[in-house]
Amino acid sequence: MIEIKGLTKKYGELFAIREINLSLAAGDVFGFIGPNGAGKTTTMRILATLLQPTWGEAYVAGHSIYTAPKEIRRAIGYMPDFFGVYDDMKVIEYLEFFAAAYRIRGEKRRQVCDDVLELVDLGYKRDALVTSLSRGMTQRLGLARVLLHDPQVLLLDEPASGLDPRARIEIRALLKELRNMGKTIMVSSHILPELADVCNKIGIIERGELIVNADVADVMKQVRQQMVLKVGVADRDGKTQEDAAKLLSNHPQVESVEPPPAGPATGPLTVTLKADALDASEVGRALFEAGYAVTLLKEDEINLETAFMTLTQGITS
Numbered sequence: 001m002i003e004i005k006g007l008t009k010k011y012g013e014l015f016a017i018r019e020i021n022l023s024l025a026a027g028d029v030f031g032f033i034g035p036n037g038a039g040k041t042t043t044m045r046i047l048a049t050l051l052q053p054t055w056g057e058a059y060v061a062g063h064s065i066y067t068a069p070k071e072i073r074r075a076i077g078y079m080p081d082f083f084g085v086y087d088d089m090k091v092i093e094y095l096e097f098f099a100a101a102y103r104i105r106g107e108k109r110r111q112v113c114d115d116v117l118e119l120v121d122l123g124y125k126r127d128a129l130v131t132s133l134s135r136g137m138t139q140r141l142g143l144a145r146v147l148l149h150d151p152q153v154l155l156l157d158e159p160a161s162g163l164d165p166r167a168r169i170e171i172r173a174l175l176k177e178l179r180n181m182g183k184t185i186m187v188s189s190h191i192l193p194e195l196a197d198v199c200n201k202i203g204i205i206e207r208g209e210l211i212v213n214a215d216v217a218d219v220m221k222q223v224r225q226q227m228v229l230k231v232g233v234a235d236r237d238g239k240t241q242e243d244a245a246k247l248l249s250n251h252p253q254v255e256s257v258e259p260p261p262a263g264p265a266t267g268p269l270t271v272t273l274k275a276d277a278l279d280a281s282e283v284g285r286a287l288f289e290a291g292y293a294v295t296l297l298k299e300d301e302i303n304l305e306t307a308f309m310t311l312t313q314g315i316t317s
Ligand SMILES: Nc1ncnc2c1ncn2[C@@H]1O[C@H](COP(=O)(O)OP(=O)(O)OP(=O)(O)O)[C@@H](O)[C@H]1O
Pocket: 011, 014, 015, 016, 017, 034, 035, 036, 037, 038, 039, 040, 041, 042, 043, 081, 190
């Protein structure tokens, strides 16, 4: 759906983006992470055929940005990082205006507008003035607008920037819904956690260069080769969590046992299994058989943020 080869944009001597390569298949959700000025908007504007690269190739839905910009525009929904809404227009009028621009006519136009409004949960604001919407609602209206012509590919430039936590969560939920509809999505953010659970692929761009480009699943695997468990044991019948820690450190499948950080509230043990351990069952069995009151036994979930911090250590500093 998106194929980029050696894509480069220069402004004078400055490389806004430099030799970017990227390949996204149908249904991929690509999180494009980078600090301000890294080159995310430049890449998206080139894909949206609004900006010419200095050199390099880019195809969207099989069409070249050089020879088939019209076809690309039909296939994409591009939501820029900043967009204006017209004064004195109701939400429904705003959408109908754009639907008309996409040549959606007659009965169908009203239906499509109502459908996308429902999708972004703005049905109840149908007759409100666009200028009366909150920033979160305006962003959702912006998303509704780019969905009108049912594009296969969505290019969303920082859709959650400037939103409060609740509105950010709503945007994330909406992205998941679009993902479930099978859309191919490139979505940018300067904050990784914002996109972590939405994407299956992640790219990190810094000073115009794509320094990480990977499947989320591969990143997780690379960062964690061994299983790590959180194990909690209640003090009961003269047996403590500390005793359990000693027992586990001698277990053949256990690599290491770490106590919880010191403090008033005691947490669980962190137990790292050896690379050949299959699952947590042997640890559980050992504790039960020795009569420990196990209150917690679960795999420690690594989050994507931690994973990337580990992977990009030294690269991004
Ligand atoms: N029209 C322009 N003329 C000169 N330099 C530009 C122009 N547009 C962008 N740049 C530069 O290109 C680089 C990449 O900018 P870009 O807008 O793509 O970054 P970004 O990752 O989208 O940042 P942000 O998160 O702030 O939107 C920056 O150094 C920027 O200053």
